[in-house]
Amino acid sequence: MYDKNRQQKTKQITIKPFKGDLQVKKSSLLLLSMLVVFTMFLAACGSKTEDKNAASETPKTETEKPKETEAPKKDVSLRVFSTFGGTDSAREAFQAALDEFTAKNPNVKINNDTMSANDDGFRTKVNTDMTSGNEPDLLFYFVGADAQGFVDAGKVVPLNDILDANADWKAGFAPAALENTRQKDGNIYAAPLTGFYEGLFVNKKIFADNNLELPTDWDKMKTAVQTLSKKGIIPLAAPFDQSHYVIEHFILSAAGDKGHNAGLADGIDPNWEKGYAAMKELYDLGAFPKDAATIDLSMASNYFGEGKAAMILEGSWAMGNWKDAAVIDNTTVLPFPAMPGGVGTGKDVIGGFGSGFYLSKSTFDNADKKDTAIELLKHMTSPAVIEKIAIANGGTPAAAGVEIKGKNQTATDGFAMAANATSVNNPIDTMVSPETFSTLRAGVQSVVTGKKAPADVLKEAKAIEDANKK
Known part of the structure; x- marks a missing residue:
């Protein structure tokens, strides 16, 4: 009896679902799911924003610090004296080589001081400048007896150590060209450009x-x-x-x-x-x-x-x-x-190679000029510049591996x-x-x-x- 009554009570409280109620329940569940997903999305975005803000507030390590802006290079003024003046056939090529250097080094100004080799006054000018404290930073001049006076007076520096410290630069010269510019003391003071x-x-x-x-x-x-x-x-x-x-x-x-x-x-x-x-x-x-x-x-x-x-x-x-x-x-x-x-x-x-670039002792001892002058010296005696000068003046290139064919039959006959x-x-x-x-x-x-x-x-x-x- 008890069991029967129980079954009756159960039947009374159970409500049978109908089709419309089932659809409502499904829609509610779908809406709830969408709300949960949207809430999770907002939470994720907020978390990323917070992480980003937090990251921006975190101090950078030493390696993450921005590079400091390099201080502008000091202005340097150099005077180069040579005989690439007057009607010299390599005058324009020589000037172009100087211009290449200043284009790459806008802080450098070069005074291209020239005279013609056919003007005997250039010897007087060089001797006067070298004995009066008015030495050019780079001097293109003869080797041998013409240079012996200012070499003995210590007005120019031996290039031996500088050449040895710049192996690629030294290797660019034809060995015979360097040997041909040695002075009596065995030192090389002049870096050759072209021979003749x-x-x-x-x-x-x-x-x-x-x-x-x-x-x-x-x-x-x-x-x-x-x-x-x-x-x-x-x-x-x-x-x-x-x-x-x-x-x-x-x-x-x-x-x-x-x-x-x-x-x-x-x-x-x-x-x-x-x-x-x-x-x-x-x-x-x-x-x-x-x-x-x-x-x-x-x-x-x-x-x-x-x-x-x-x-x-x-x-x-x-x-x-x-x-x-x-x-x-x-x-x-x-x-x-x-x-x-x-x-x-x-x-x-x-x-032979009877002339070359000398580096003055006063410039070598000047901390503001020394490095720039050496770089200009290396540039002016690089294989590329030597080749251009040799083509212009028909000279024998002082650079190793550079072969110049005569630009005309006369030059070819000369070689x-x-x-x-x-x-x-x-x-x-x-x-x-x-x-x-x-x-x-x-x-x-x-x-x-x-x-x-x-x-x-x-x-x-x-x-x-x-x-x-x-």
Whole structure:
């Protein structure tokens, strides 16, 4: 009975669901679920925002601190003196190299102080500046005797240690180029840029038009001089005062490489007298311009460049000054012929790396300039700059691995002449003092005009050389 009543009570309190109630319940559950998800989303977003804010408020570690802005580099002003001025064929390339450096280093200003190498005043300027406390920061100048005075006075610094400390820079030089700039004390003070060769530049067309053989020996030279002189053509364009190339080639032809390179240190080589005597021999045949006593090297070069002279003794740089295509296209370069009675081979050549960049001691000791000056020195003697300068002036590049083909046949002939030479020798003015060389120069006109004997001129030069060594 009890169990039955219980069942009845259960039936009474149980309500059967109907279809509409089930749909309401489902909708409620769905709405509730959406509210839960939305609430969770808001909570997550709030958490991220809080985390972000918290992160922004957290102090940065040492490695996370922003880099401090570099202080602007100090302004540096440098003066560079060189002979890349006047009508020098590499003048624009040289300026462009300086401009490249200042473009990369806007804090650096460079005073490009130049003079022409054909102006003898540049030697006076250099000597004055180097002895008066007005040294340029970088000086492009000759090596050897010309530099000995300021080298001995400690006005420039040896580059040996600087080269060793910059292995890549040092490796960029041709070893022979560096060796060629060593001074007597064994140190390298000048970083070379381009080398050079000198020779007898010959207008082949003038020779052909006058049925003349090229002057490859002394007899052919004399025949050419006599023939051309009679026809009113200048055989050999050369000045008497600025007779650098005449002295070098005539003495090398007579004395050979050993006699030439000995200078006057151990006495007077008899073959030097033969060299001066040969100058007079050609003068008497009409070799030189009628105004040789008053013109300078530039005017002599103009005579050849304008087709008025058949021959000229010049350096590889001269071609850049000749604008007449007919002259350039018809010019070749030959060694100066050996003269009878001398010991030259007829293939001895003047050339080498006779100049370079010096770093002044005052700049090296200046903390505000030192590093910048060294970087400029490295830039100006980098393989890229050396190649551009060599292309411009036809010089031999001082950089390892840089091969320059002549920009014309004349330049190509010049490189071949130097390559086939029995000896390549520095000019005489690198082996004697400037005062001695001035005496040798002045002696040319005195000898060819018969006012002095070759032996007398050489004795005067020797006396001056000995006096300078005391």
